Structure formats: structure tokens, C-alpha cells
Amino acid sequence: MHLLLSGIVGSTAYGLAHADSDLDRLGLFAAPTEQFHGLHRPVESHVTTAPDTTLHEAAKWCRLALNGNPTASELVWLPAELYEVRTPLGEELIGIRRSFLSERAVRNAYLGYATQQFRKLSSRDSSDEPSRRRASKHARHLVRLVRQGLALHETGELGIRLADPAQVRELGERYADRPDLAVDLLADAESRFSRPGVLPAEPDEAPVESWLRRVRAAHLSTPS
Template identity: 60%
Template sequence: MTDTLLLTGVVGSTAYGLAGADSDVDVLGVYAAPTTVFHGLHPPTERTATKVSTDPDRTLHEAGKFARLCLSGNPTVTELLWLPEELYQVRTPLGEELIGIRTAFLSAPRVRDAYLGYATRQFRRLEARGDGSFSADTRKRVAKHARHLARLVHQGLELYRSGRLTVRLADPEWYLDFGARVAAGDLDVARALMARGEADYAAARTVLPERPDEDAVERWLLRVRAAHYTHPCCKGD
């Protein structure tokens, strides 16, 4: 029994327009495990439903786990469904269907918490360092993390307001500069970003529902299971 790739694409810094000469190429994807493996004692769930490899860096989530992560509002997996066309590598019919129901995964509370809520909690951890100073060997990591959080605030607000996600950043240099300033100890710029983000969310009118459309997601997942089911008696036929 073999797994089947349904959808893969290049994500991360390349997708955002933030990649530098030393940036890795990150690939994210969805695969379908044979349906019969879910009938046994050890079905692929949670940790065993994710496969990670390197060169290139590639993370693949089994269809069921991917759906659950998207329903939770997870930004990292959600962006796979909103990539520019040229960044997709594998697009099967079921992968196309997954992209086609991408708005079914969205809900206002989960988007707000997964984007603004997560960024707020992470910036507070930076503030807890006191004077905001960072050693030379951690500044690069802090800069990357800070621009990642700023991106989440802005992309999440767009998604919250419009129900659409633009993965490619309009002004990558702004995010690079923001990360560098935070890594240099300027936590005031981070505080200002978060204050503005919270105010924008509070004032925003969202088009998103209170709950995701789990029925639409389940119908897709059941089609995946039906398409990858082979009766044990038919193996090798």
C-alpha cells in the first residue's frame, strides 16, 4: 500500500518574497494514505500523519490531519491553499477540490486567534526579556521571527476582513527592516505594530462566519477516502 500526493507547493520565505541567498526552499503538501490503513490498530494520526524530509525541506500532512489543522486556523497549513499558481508543484483533481473549498475552513474566531492572538503572545515573550537586547548569535533568529509575526498580523487582518489571503507580500523590504529593528532591541516598533493590529481587528467588519463549514470539508475527505480504498480481497488484482 502506498501513499498518494494530492497537493504540494513551495511555501515559506520564497512564497512571501522574503527569501535571501541562504534561504531554504520549503515545500508543504497533502497526501492520502490508503483508506484500509485506518482500519487497523495503528492508523496514521497526529504525529504519524506527518512526514518530514530534507533537501529540499518538505513537510507532508495526511489529508485528515491537514483538514483538522486548517479548521483550527493554522496559518502555516492554510497558506498552501492560497499560493500563487506558479508555486504549486503537484495538483491532482482532489488537490484542486481542496483549493476549491478553502473558504470552508475559515471562521472569524479561529482566524483572529491563530493570527493576531498568536502574534500577540509571541511579542509578549520578547517583551519579557526586559531591555530587548539580544546576543549577536540570536539576532538573526529574532529578526526572522519578528518579521514572521508582523506578517501574521497583516495577513490575518486581510483574511479576517475579506475572506481572502494574499501570500506574496506587497513590500518585503518593510518586513525585513521591521525584523532587523526588533532584533536590534527596538521593541517600541513591535509594541506599536501590535497596538495598531489590535485596534484594526476591533474596528474591522469580518466576512467570516462564526464556525467553519465542516460539512463541506467532510465531504471532501470522504471523497479522498473513497478514492483510495481497495478492498483487501482485491490486492494485486
């Protein structure tokens, strides 16, 4: 495995971490090019829990990002100090990060994930304290996803570190107790996503394809 780019993501990156928060890492790697020519394709993701790390093969990461996946996409928008591995090819990927963006994918992914969090909030057992803590987390994710998605839609920029984490935590507590209060937030988001934004209708796949081909060329096996 050739790690191309990795960094610290999740609550630490958003500014929402507390003393008991886990440290989450996300990265992408290049499998040796020759492995794509046999009967079995190489494993596309490696996930561990000690420490909490997710690594995606370069092609899989590109597909996730082209579909607007919020978790994968944040890897190329991190503050500089949160990167732990940043190779020349990883640097190139950061340089073409806007090529992955499209209006439809961003709307579907961010609003879709936020709606999933709302459903989890609405179905929780209000008498169960562990469920209450999970609900607060779901609510914080809901608020974050709405804000990040709308920023992408309206400005073309993905801000990872939240400007007001204390307010997001407070909203998380409020929505955990009263999920119905989040209905207006989602309705406003749907309204704003329905207006013209700055993103193109389709992603620009040409730079992505070119980058991936350079990755494959760089990781051809040397004959023995």
C-alpha cells in the same frame, strides 16, 4: 502515500527569501483508507530536513486549517506557479478553501502566533549576534502574520506574497533592535480584529467533510 497537493511555501512564497534561505515545501497526502481500520492509525505527518518538507495526511491538514493554522492554511492560497503537485482532489480542495475560514479561528491563530513571535523578540539576548539574527526573523514573521490575519478578517482573502517585502524586512530589523516598537502594531491588530469582519462565526464543515469522504473513497485498496 498518495500526494494530493504540494508547493513551495515560506520565505520564497512571501517574497522574503535571500541567497541563504532554505526552500520549504508543504503538502498533503492521502493514506490508504484501509489503514484507518486497524489497531494503529497511519502516521499523520512526515517531516524531513533535507530537503525541508512537511507533509500532512488529509484529515490532519483539514483539522489544522479549520483551526486557522497559518502554516497549514497557506497551502491552498499559493500563487499558481508555486505548486509542484496539483491533483484533481487537490484542485477541489483549493476550490473550497473559504469553507475553512471562521472569524474566531483566524483571530486566535494569527494574532496568537504573532504574539508568540513578540514574546520571542522580547526575551532575546541583545548581546548575542545569532540571537539578533533570529530576532529579525521572528519580527518579520510577526509583521507578516498580522498583515495576513487582518487581510483574512477584513477581506476573506489570504495574500501569500507580500506586497512590500522590503518594508517587512526593514520593520524586522527595527523591531529586532527595539521590540517595544512592535507593541503598537499588536495593539492596532487587536483593535481591528475586535471589529466586525467578513468571515462567518463558524467554518462551513459540510464541503470539507464531503471532500474528505471523496478522498477516502478514491483511496480504497483494490482487492488482490
